[in-house]
Amino acid sequence: MPVSTPIPSSLETPTSDLAAGPDLDLCLNVTQIRLIHHYTVVTAKTLAHNSDSEEVFATHLVNTAFHYPFLLHAVLALAALHLSRLEEPTSKLHKEYIVLAEKHHVASLADFRASVSNIDNTNWRAILLFAGALFPYFCTASVSTGNDLEYAFGHFLSNLALTRRVRPMVTGFYDEIMSSELGRIIPEDVKGMNWAVAEAPVETELVQLRKFSEVVHQLYPPDIVDAYGYAIHVLELVFVRAAGSAKRPSDALLKIWIYLVSDRYVELLSERQPGSLIILAHYAVLIRRSEQCWYLEGVAERLLSITDAFVPSEWRSWLEWPKLQIRGDPTTPAST
Known part of the structure; x- marks a missing residue:
């Protein structure tokens, strides 16, 4: 007769209060998982100027983003924008990805303003990567504003000002950048x-x-x-x-x-x-x-x-x- 193997106690059906309902911490956000997957597998390659820098964008940036919500939202915004460009401009998915990208972009800026008051040795890497993620979004978003040139120019100017404001925060860390793994992303x-x-x-x-x-x-x-x-x-x-x-x-x-x-x-x-x-x-x-x-x-x-x-x-x-x-x-x- 076949010998039955007992189920480890840790895998048995729980009988405690945890069985009463789903644990909110275990709820999956499939959309965000899809965006992260697309970024690491596809988008990161498009940001890199060579194979050496690709690893930084695909691995190091994402690992850093898990500790800084403003950077994680920026990554999700970029992935959504990239996916929008892969869809037909008149498609429903294209429009949905544009809206999703904008939501994450706004959340990214809001968290950055709320959580970053200065730059130091603990956060300069995250801020540098955040500054780098803003520019692709800035460029793509300027084209995604429709045919209203008045609105498009206003959008361009606001993003131009934002790009200029973030840059001075990291210039003082140039030597640290060049001697770190982030030096690989400098063309x-x-x-x-x-x-x-x-x-x-x-x-x-x-x-x-x-x-x-x-x-x-x-x-x-x-x-x-x-x-x-x-x-x-x-x-x-x-x-x-x-x-x-x-x-x-x-x-x-x-x-x-x-x-x-x-x-x-x-x-x-x-x-x-x-x-x-x-x-x-x-x-x-x-x-x-x-x-x-x-x-x-x-x-x-x-x-x-x-x-x-x-x-x-x-x-x-x-x-x-x-x-x-x-x-x-x-x-x-x-x-x-």
């Missing part, structure tokens, strides 16, 4: 460059923008001239850096310009001053050259559509080069 095209003292080369492809800078000197007061001049200077440096690499520009390189333009330039942009919009259109060219990343697809065209709509007709000749680079023809109208 080569931003390493070894002192942006504060670098000089632009005598010749760049931004020929028209340099001519525009000369015109600006004759039209505006010193504060605007300086703001535009420095924004153009940094953009030239970023373009040259991008041209010196065999790979497409990394999103880290794209963020350099966002980080370094002056507060005065951002003010002028929020006021829709023509010069600030013209410079933004040239920045969009760099984004167009980085569109191998799913979260950058359509961003350059959206920024160009915004600038084309808001720049007065007498200034639009300065947009011909960005239009040629992004659309292939300066007379091609914006896509809808």
Whole structure:
């Protein structure tokens, strides 16, 4: 006769009060599990610039996120946005993922503001990873705002300000970053460059923008001239850096310009001053050259559509080069 094996007491049906109803701690949130799975298996690979950095995004970031709700919500928001881009834009799932991404994004920012008052040796890794997760969301969300350019521009400006605010929190930990496992996520095209003292080369492809800078000197007061001049200077440096690499520009390189333009330039942009919009259109060219990343697809065209709509007709000749680079023809109208 077969010998029966007794069930271990730990696996027997419980007879205590625990059997009276489900333990809330055991309730599964299948949607969030699905998002985490998609992020670790798929999305993380799209954020990495090489196989070495992929491990950091897929493993280290998620492990860190389990201890910091603001980072975990940011991961869930990114995964939901990525899934939305894999669905047909008119599908129900696409819209549901967009809504889900926004909810996690809002929760992420709320928890960050509530729980982070300063940065120190205990939390700088989580804050750095959080700052990195904001940019892909910022880019994708700017395209997911429909055809209302007024709303899209407002959304862009608010995310631009958010990206700029988070960055100074981690700059003081640069040496720690480079000597830690997080140094692997820093792309080569931003390493070894002192942006504060670098000089632009005598010749760049931004020929028209340099001519525009000369015109600006004759039209505006010193504060605007300086703001535009420095924004153009940094953009030239970023373009040259991008041209010196065999790979497409990394999103880290794209963020350099966002980080370094002056507060005065951002003010002028929020006021829709023509010069600030013209410079933004040239920045969009760099984004167009980085569109191998799913979260950058359509961003350059959206920024160009915004600038084309808001720049007065007498200034639009300065947009011909960005239009040629992004659309292939300066007379091609914006896509809808």
